[in-house]
Amino acid sequence: MKNRVFTTGEAAGICGVSADTVSRWFDLGQIDGYRLGPGGDRRIPYQSLRKFMLSHGIPLDRLEESERRVLVLDDDPFYLDTIPSILGRDEVYAVLTASTGFDAGVIVVEHTPQLVILDVNLSDTDGRMVAERIKNRAETRNTRILGMSALLDEAGARALEDHGFDGFLKKPFTDEDLLARVGELFDLPNAKLNRPKLPRY
DSSP: OTTOEEOHHHHHHHHTSOHHHHHHHHHTTSSOOEESSTTOOEEEEHHHHHHHHHHTTOOSHHHHHTSEEEEEEOSOHHHHHHHHHHHTTSTTEEEEEESSHHHHHHHHHHHOOSEEEEESBOSSSBHHHHHHHHHHSGGGTTOEEEEEESSOOHHHHHHGGGGTOOEEEESSOOHHHHHHHHHHHHTSOGGGTTOOOOOBO
């Protein structure tokens, strides 16, 4: 997401102004960007737009709405490396990682991820408790939670719904399964959260 580049029209929609206003900011050098060739269309990188919005007191809500923030919480280095690598193929995902429940708690408060991919069987805490804490916070009650485990059977996976999980993937899983499940959870309306589809095995 941080590599994304916006047109003046897109930036205008995010800032709540007209495209002409953004063009004027650009031409006056108030917002950094570049043109597509001499006299071409203006383009504004994500970081430039974010910096401008912060310096002018424009709320970041609309900018960050288009960013799909994902937190991966697992104490297995393999999955902490593999999952961000898979999701990183699509620039729409901004992926954060944590290996302990404590670190995850800090990230949740600071970044409000929209999806948490959570190992149910963490070494330092029970993933079910982590999920409950996330769902009990007003700021993250609509955060999607995708559980992972190599140890749970189908009945155990279904029981995760009682703790706030919105979906489940059995370890090990394929790249395609992960991408499909993550996409489905992001497209799930808030009103339907905590009504997961059948676990995938």
